[in-house]
Amino acid sequence: MTSNRIPLHRVQGTHYEYSYQLGQLTRESIRQRIANDFAYLSKLFHFIQTEYGQKLHRGFIETTRSIYPWYWDEIRGLADGSQVPLEQIVVLNFLNETRTVYRLLDEKKKLENETGEQGCTTVLINRKDTETLSLLHNEDHSSALYMTGYLVEADIQPSKYDNDQRDSPKEKFVAYCYAGSIPGNAFGVNVHGFVCALNGLYPDFVVADRLPRQIVNRALLSVKNEDELDKLLQSSPVAYGFCINGGFLRQKTHLLNYEIGPNLNENNQNYISKCRIINSEGKFNDDSDARNYLVHYNHYERLNHVIRQQKALDSSYSRWKRGKELGEIFTTADAIRLLGDHENEQFPIFRTSNGSDVNSVTLCTVHINFLTLQLEIYQQNPKDNKQPSITYNLRDIFSSE
Template structure:
């Protein structure tokens, strides 16, 4: 499970006296995982740290990026300070992995005409809202360095509400998927805007998704996404169990976005813009997965799991097992059952490791069932 035979650990935190304490407790609990993740992250060591240490080139970008995000989201910034202190790792390393996409986009690449940062995460989603079924199923794909370096965080907030986020070691909850006690959930897909479509020093995607975890409803989540001047681009699949809605939201810099409401026809999303009109990097991996998904049956939940477990295309499989990219787990949100199921291993096998109840509640704390 989680690629190393171990079930993903869930850590319940809170209520906390402040954001720093929240981050500190996570850092302390997962110090070993955070340290080993940082030690084996070749993108951190080969690209991010060399760039950060080249002060003439990077000082202005990093200072603007850090200042803008600290000003916009001071609580989440304090969470990262706490995580660094609790895990006893350098703060710069924690900041670099949390802003990796916003920094990689501006590291010069010889001969590159467009932004094509080394892929750290690719994901696939298949979504449907029909009369008989309302499902959001998501493959969480990441660089092989993340295998065995993830955990689940359940945060009890001061008002009694809570959220649960699947979390990469050392990062804010969650750059992957999560839900809260307002019945609001999300999954995330990376998208690659072209070089002329990105903006230096904008708000980091990790900070925006952390903010969505505290949304009270799907409209509030959209408002939180739109309130931030994102640096690169991102795709959010917003899920609301109480209204049985799924929205696919594609975003880009300069506060551009496009919202597609998922309906009866199954909707597959890989790592490319499908409805926001924007110049983007040509991604053979995503194009291949889109074509393969279009050819597979998508009538039942079992079809969805089979699709996300498909590895027939050896070069660009939907279910990834390396050498560079690895499917860490599959998340299945069932809007009629009001559940999130996490499957570790190929979803075709249906090896469910966690099941959570997702319902709008008022101060009670349903645990995993």
């Protein structure tokens, strides 16, 4: 089941308790991640000690504690369990927002890989002609995470909040995690059969006093159905952008892709573009649906007219162009051929540590099969290494009742 590089941690308890356990189990990995990326992270650690940085994080924390206090408890638990300073754990969880604001305050300040070079590539396939219903995804990020990522299987019991007026959700899921970050912003599957994989999107602005991307991504692991997912995205004002790819194991008519971003024109509102991936037998809407498959990268494709994006998205557009050259996706083999491609040496789809962009790598490739209920992880290029190194039976986590 597990490998030396990507261990599986099983934890349980309240939101704080399970996260405290996770902090204890991953203490050395968190410290290794910070040490490996310290030249990059130290600038952000210093920034959040400034008056502006403190105000930015204070607004994010207050909003999180107001809307999702149980996920703030998870951040606290991770810090307490790992004995890593809370301020540093907060930076790791509010990373996209913190580094973007840091850069925007002074355009002369440059952070490596700040505009999409670390972003992921995702393929969604829903085809009747090849009997394929799958999500495949390259998880790309800093090379500092290559040896420190892990799977977590969490069984979380609800707690009382707001003077016993609210209960936190009862949750159970399996998810791939970055050391020092709460689950949610990579890929995962929950007990209700919701499958999701996330792509970073990069607006050229951050909205203060809203929810950091990581918090909303974490909340995805609690959703029970598509209506609840839509309501969550409408009621969770985001500070930054991201893309959701996924679907529900119970519902096999279509897969889902959402582009999300903050709406500057409306207070606490999000821009949301929803696309369904429909097979040849499904009822098709030309304005909002994709037929048979969809590939998503790290730039807005449908909300680009309303969200101002960062300028340097060369990696994302280069991968998009190469994907077009490789043609239509019929099978998982076609998807693996795309995800394993490294034809463009400067901006390959599958990234290795010896490439030109030495700080960005493909941490792993995942294939989630909605028909066989299996989650497969490839630790090396799946085009060259045909057998996954990890196979997880989703029946162990998914309740079909």
